Amino acid sequence: MRIFLLQQLFLWVCMVVVVVLIAFLPRDLVFVSEEYETYGIATMNMQLYGERLSEYVAMIGAGSLGENRYGTSVLVDLHLYASRSLQLIGIASIIAIFIGTAKAYFDTRYKGIFARSSRKIGQGMQALPDFFIIIVVQMVVLWLFRQGFPQFSLYGNEDLSSFLFAAVLLSLFPSMYFANIVASTLESEEGSFYLIAAKGRGVKKSVLLIKHQLANALPSIIQQIPIMFMYLLSNLLMVEFLTSFRGAMYRTYQAMGFQETSLESLPNQFYIEEPVIVVYLTFFISLGFLVNIGSRVMTEIVTRRRLS
Amino acid sequence: MKNLPASLTISVSALVMLVAFLFVGPLIYSSPEDQDGVMIMNDGSIRTAPFPPGEDFLLGSDAAGNDLFGQLMSAGQGTLLLVLMIVAIRFVLAVPLAYFGRKQKGIFHQGIHLLNQLFSFMPLLIGMIFFMTIPFVISSEYRMFLVFIGIVLFELGRTAVTVQESFHQVRQKSFMEAPAMIGSSRWTVWRKYYWRHIRGPLIVLFCLDISKMMMLLGQLGFFAMFISMTFAVNDLGEPIAINAFETWPTLLSNARTHIPNEMWVIFWPSLAIAVTSLIFFSIGNALKTMQQTTS
Numbered sequence: 001m002r003i004f005l006l007q008q009l010f011l012w013v014c015m016v017v018v019v020v021l022i023a024f025l026p027r028d029l030v031f032v033s034e035e036y037e038t039y040g041i042a043t044m045n046m047q048l049y050g051e052r053l054s055e056y057v058a059m060i061g062a063g064s065l066g067e068n069r070y071g072t073s074v075l076v077d078l079h080l081y082a083s084r085s086l087q088l089i090g091i092a093s094i095i096a097i098f099i100g101t102a103k104a105y106f107d108t109r110y111k112g113i114f115a116r117s118s119r120k121i122g123q124g125m126q127a128l129p130d131f132f133i134i135i136v137v138q139m140v141v142l143w144l145f146r147q148g149f150p151q152f153s154l155y156g157n158e159d160l161s162s163f164l165f166a167a168v169l170l171s172l173f174p175s176m177y178f179a180n181i182v183a184s185t186l187e188s189e190e191g192s193f194y195l196i197a198a199k200g201r202g203v204k205k206s207v208l209l210i211k212h213q214l215a216n217a218l219p220s221i222i223q224q225i226p227i228m229f230m231y232l233l234s235n236l237l238m239v240e241f242l243t244s245f246r247g248a249m250y251r252t253y254q255a256m257g258f259q260e261t262s263l264e265s266l267p268n269q270f271y272i273e274e275p276v277i278v279v280y281l282t283f284f285i286s287l288g289f290l291v292n293i294g295s296r297v298m299t300e301i302v303t304r305r306r307l308s
Numbered sequence: 309m310k311n312l313p314a315s316l317t318i319s320v321s322a323l324v325m326l327v328a329f330l331f332v333g334p335l336i337y338s339s340p341e342d343q344d345g346v347m348i349m350n351d352g353s354i355r356t357a358p359f360p361p362g363e364d365f366l367l368g369s370d371a372a373g374n375d376l377f378g379q380l381m382s383a384g385q386g387t388l389l390l391v392l393m394i395v396a397i398r399f400v401l402a403v404p405l406a407y408f409g410r411k412q413k414g415i416f417h418q419g420i421h422l423l424n425q426l427f428s429f430m431p432l433l434i435g436m437i438f439f440m441t442i443p444f445v446i447s448s449e450y451r452m453f454l455v456f457i458g459i460v461l462f463e464l465g466r467t468a469v470t471v472q473e474s475f476h477q478v479r480q481k482s483f484m485e486a487p488a489m490i491g492s493s494r495w496t497v498w499r500k501y502y503w504r505h506i507r508g509p510l511i512v513l514f515c516l517d518i519s520k521m522m523m524l525l526g527q528l529g530f531f532a533m534f535i536s537m538t539f540a541v542n543d544l545g546e547p548i549a550i551n552a553f554e555t556w557p558t559l560l561s562n563a564r565t566h567i568p569n570e571m572w573v574i575f576w577p578s579l580a581i582a583v584t585s586l587i588f589f590s591i592g593n594a595l596k597t598m599q600q601t602t603s
Contacts, residue, residue, distance in 0.1 A: 007425075015429050019438075027443050031539060040447035040539050127589030129523040131530060131560075132582040139571050154568070226428065233431035238527055242567065252434055253531065256441045281430075281438065288429040 004296060012289045016282050023277045024052045027257075056274070066275025068255075074279045077251070082283055084157055085236065085247035088167050092232065095171035100178030101214075107179070108186045109209055119183065125176040130235050134169050134242050141165075155244045162243065170239045174232045181224045185217040215306070222298045229291045233284060252280040316594035322587050330384035337378060358570050368572045370559070376576050379559060384580065387555040390535065391525065395517045398460045398467055399510070405464075406471035407502070410479055420472060424465030432462060433527050440533045452536040452553070459524070463517075470513060471506075478505045508599045515592030522585040526578060529557025556580050 026048045030041045059066060065074045107119045125133070138154065145151050152161035186209065189195065198208055237249040255276035361368040367376040409416035427435070439445065439458045448454055478484070478501070487497045525535075536553040559577040566573040 011422075011425055011429065014426065022438065022442060025442060025444070029443050029447060042443035042447045044444065123593065124586060124589075127519050127586045128582045129526050129578065129585060131526060132578045135571065135575055135578055138568065139575065142568055142571070230428065230431055234433040234527070237431070237433050238530070241530060242563070244564075249434060253437060256437060277438070281434070284431055284434065285429045288431070292428075 001296075001300065005293065008289060008293060012285060015285050016278075019281045019285070020053075020056070020278055023274045023281075024056055025049060026052065027272050027274075052274075056278075065279055068276050069271055069273050074275050077276060078248070078279055078283060081246065081248040081251045082280075084245070085240070085249060088163070088170060088239075088245070088247060089232065089236065091164075091167040092171035092174065093229075095167065096174035096178050096228075096232075099171070099175040101182055103175070103179040104182035104186060105209060107183045108213075109205065122176045122179050122183075125172075126180060130173050130238050131242065133172055134239060137169060137172075138242070157245045157247070162245070166239055166243050166245045169243065170232065170235055173235050174228050177228050177231060181228075182214075182217070182221055185220050186213050189213045189216055218302050219299045219306075222295050222302065225295045226288070226292045230288065233287070248280055248283065252277065252284075255280065313594055313598055315590060316598060319587055319590035319594055323591065326384075326584065326587060327388070330381060330388065333381040334378070337381060358566070358573050360570075361572055367576045370573055376559075376573070379554070380556070380576060380580055383554040383556050383559065386553055387522075387525070387557070387581075388584070390553075390555060391518055391521045394456060394459055395514060395521055397456065398464055398517070399514060401460065402464055402468040402471055403510070405468045406475050407498075409468070409472050410475035412472070412476055417472070420465055420468040422465075423461075424469045427462055427465055432524065435462065436524070436528060437531055437533055440528075455535050459521075463520075467513070467517065471510065474506055474509045475502065478502055481505075508595070512592045512596045512599070515588045515595065519585045519589040519592065522581050522588070525555070525557045526560065526581040527557075529555075529560040529577075530563050532561040534558055534561075 026043070026045050028042065030043075032041055056066070068074055068077045103118065103122065107115050107122070109115070141154065152165075153159040154162055154165050156162050157166070190213075195208065195212065198212060233249070236247065237253065239245065240247040240250040241253070255273040257272035359365050359369040365375050365377070367380070369375055370379070405416055405420050408414070409420055411417070436458065439462075440455060445451060445454050445458075484501060487501055492500075528535075534553070535555070556577045560574055563574045
């Protein structure tokens with residue numbers, strides 16, 4: 001366990017260093033037009049790179065993490081956006097775990113046509129890109145509005161309804177993923193001797209599923225949570241982007257300077273906020289780190305309790 | 309080849325239909341004329357692009373007034389090619405790494421696990437965007453190549469670890485004692501013992517990875533992260549990025565301007581991505597169940 005912690009800590013430090021090294025590469029992009037062709041030229045100036053890095057390190061040494069483009073401290077910035085995103089992640093995770101477990105229970109408890117097709121739909125949903133699901137849900141809701149359904153706000157992050165809408169969108173993909181994991185681990189327990197023995201003694205199937213199968217499958221389910229969490233973070237960017245939710249992921253993308261890019265135009269000027277990029281990416285890496293460790297500790301606890 | 313499961317037959321024929329549609333379709337179908345984004349109706353009223361799906365445009369048009377259906381067909385080939393190439397390169401790299409790490413010790417084993425764990429901290433999408441906005445990657449002549457390397461490396465560890473796991477399982481089977489006893493050469497062991505058992509799971513993994521890769525490329529499309537782009541200057545003398553390789557994801561790059569009133573512009577390309585992704589996913593799944601029932 002101690003080795004695991006040290007190893008994870010080492011990886012965390014590695015990732016943060018890589019992020020800093022990449023973020024502070026000289027970012028002057030010059031465009032040169034010659035006759036009919038335009039080139040973008042980025043020159044690698046080692047001296048400038050070194051200066052930028054040492055400046056940043058000196059700033060951290062002085063106890064500041066830097067400022068965003070409006071001159072406010074990055075931490076204030078992070079606090080504002082990250083708290084929104086964390087709430088979103090929290091609600092979505094709770095929904096995902098709750099719905100995922102309920103769906104998995106339904107799928108394994110019953111063998112009828114409904115349970116089987118629900119299982120198939122769950123698997124199929126996993127193959128569909130998250131943005132497709134988000135777009136379809138939006139189209140359906142907008143169609144309902146046109147049919148006279150009471151309207152509520154879908155976009156932005158000010159209203160409770162748009163907040164909940166984003167949370168529900170975010171939870172769709174992880175709940176299907178979670179349901180599939182739980183269902184397949186529950187099924188892998190089937191056929192074990194203790195189940196046959198319990199069945200023989202006339203234990204109810206629901207009791208069997210929850211008290212025995214789920215309890216036994218818990219360690220392998222918890223081990224899968226970090227992977228689910230990474231999917232959730234990638235989804236988060238998509239959801240924040242498509243619902244105009246001003247959250248931490250969207251802020252990171254904005255800081256990378258390509259925010260208004262489209263097929264027709266580059267931004268006139270790249271507003272790249274290196275300190276913001278570093279702090280936000282570190283924030284996400286740390287979240288992954290914490291979830292990894294949390295899942296490991298939980299697995300340990302659950303396994304130990306089962307053995308004792 | 310008897311007793312093929314119905315799901316496999318359906319998904320493979322869906323794939324054949326899709327490929328035929330994408331390769332033959334553009335030859336037959338001719339897009340309605342580009343009207344510079346403005347249409348003058350019979351009653352004298354003027355409509356501007358994007359045009360909704362209807363008589364003039366089967367699936368509607370994009371913001372420049374180009375027919376979406378025609379664009380979807382012509383961009384499909386490039387998309388399939390791109391995805392196949394990325395996943396194939398990843399497998400070409402991952403399989404040898406996994407083979408050398410099959411004993412679950414040694415430098416290859418350590419290497420792929422380090423790679424896997426390192427990138428398991430970073431959410432894939434934002435990590436890729438971070439990589440693709442490095443100035444050298446933006447302006448490089450070899451941008452396409454660099455982006456390829458980036459996408460391949462990001463998930464290489466995960467793929468290699470999965471493949472390594474199946475190598476390890478084959479290694480522990482009792483039939484592996486036979487070549488050791490009769491002293492077969494390494495090449496024979498690889499060809500007749502490992503490859504025969506590993507190719508089934510590899511094909512499954514390949515199909516599932518294609519499905520995932522379609523999703524990643526689609527997501528990158530929303531953020532205007534083009535795999536390949538050139539630059540030009542617009543009328544005002546400002547530099548602009550031009551996408552050099554038409555794929556489905558690039559059709560999504562102006563997504564936010566079309567939400568919520570012109571949803572069809574982004575709906576059709578994402579539907580195309582979703583359908584392709586679903587087809588490969590179901591082929592992979594069907595093959596997996598087939599292998600499980602035969603073994």
